[in-house]
Amino acid sequence: MSPRRRAAQRSLGALLAAVVLAVLASLLGPAASASTAGTTTPATGDDHALGTVRFGDDAVRSRTAADARASYAWRGSRLYYRETLPSTWDWSLRTAVAKWNASGSRIKLVATSSRRLAQVTISYGDTGGAAGLATVGRTRGAFVQLSQGYAAADATSAHTRVEVMGVLAHELGHVLGFDHTATPCSLMGPVLDVAGCGTVAAEHPGAYSCRTIDAPLVSRLVRLYGGSARPAREGWCLIDPLPGTLAGVVVTAPATGELVVTWRRPTTVPSGAVVEVAHWDGDCTQQPLDATILIAQARDGRWVGDAASTGSCLTVGLVNRYGLASGRLASAVPQAALAAPAAPVVPVVEAPAAPVAPVVEAPAAP
Structure with missing residues (x-):
């Protein structure tokens, strides 16, 4: 074989090797x-x-x-x-x-x-x-x-x-x-x-x-x-879904000096959800950041507090583990009514401005 032919074959071999490498690189490129x-x-x-x-x-x-x-x-x-x-x-x-x-x-x-x-x-x-x-x-x-x-x-x-x-x-x-x-x-x-x-x-x-x-x-x-x-x-x-609202909430002040909140026991309670009872003095239309927060278990159906130490405003709601609720129920609790021998049942109404965090999307479905 002449030197010229051998040189041509070597060049052709090098070209084929380069083509093979280029093909492999293109195949592996997306996840190089x-x-x-x-x-x-x-x-x-x-x-x-x-x-x-x-x-x-x-x-x-x-x-x-x-x-x-x-x-x-x-x-x-x-x-x-x-x-x-x-x-x-x-x-x-x-x-x-x-x-x-x-x-x-x-x-x-x-x-x-x-x-x-x-x-x-x-x-x-x-x-x-x-x-x-x-x-x-x-x-x-x-x-x-x-x-x-x-x-x-x-x-x-x-x-x-x-x-x-x-x-x-x-x-x-x-x-x-x-x-x-x-x-x-x-x-x-x-x-x-x-x-x-x-x-x-x-x-x-x-x-x-x-x-x-x-x-x-x-x-x-x-x-x-x-x-x-x-x-x-x-x-x-x-992170956690908002639980539903409590039903049948009633606030009473018996002659014993206690403040009693009752509600209808929910059939299901999301993991980590509890009943939050918040009270404070002042404007009952807006819950302040420093309101006193007390916790009860939803399945208990009842919370009892000391009327003398309770503020004049009250909200009750079922909240997730991070304190977020789809809605809270609000009630004004006058101190005079709490001290009366036979305080009437205090009607519960929807809070005008429930402090719910501004979220836009529920957590991913399992």
Whole structure:
């Protein structure tokens, strides 16, 4: 073979190799961040003291080149997950899943109890100090792990429930094929700061920002899996639903000097809901922030207080664990009537301005 022919064959071989590499790159491009070979060691950095959560290196990538080639967008329209987290985090996980499923992509996260069917497992795990840990993209044995440090956290705290929801949503983002982004306050950012980024706010107790997944991330999800982008609207979503109003509320002042409030026992009471009795002196048309708040169990059907220490104004309502109600019943309780030997029944009327937090959307359905 002549030198010229050998040189032509070498050039043709190099060209074919370049074409093959280009084809592979285009196949892996949509989730390039998920296709990096080699193990990843999760880093520490769960900085709760400062009110932020640092994810560190929480993305576990494929360990071999063969796995790396398979580690991109999942096939099909359903991604089945099996979870073993305690029920205290049901709201957090359910909401994280609902946020991804409502984003408009063709792929949906679906719960299953079947080990055989599950493609992803969600559980507590040793995350190396990070808030969570997850595999990236389509891979065998995909998982999401929540730091075992959350086992001792207050699962009724609004801040903690929303924080864990954010951690789980972030780790599910890794499973769907996304790595960290440098965009501040993005769900896939390396730091989760629910207070600093306005996800929770003191002026909106019992609520959180509805837009968990930012619009650019929704667009990337739809480009990867198809569909039509539907970013969540701006506004506040309730963590717990508002309970119904109490029925049959009656306020009486017997000769014993007691103030008695009775109501019809509700057939069902949402978890964490209680009866709130608030009283104060002054303008009965507006409940002040410093009103005295007393709590009773809804199924008791009765609350008894000291008439002498009760203010002249009273509201009664069934509230969720964060003090939010769909409505409160108000009554004026004159001190003279309370001191009378046989005080009449005090009629109860709808409060003119029930102090309900301005929320725009109910929590995700289970």
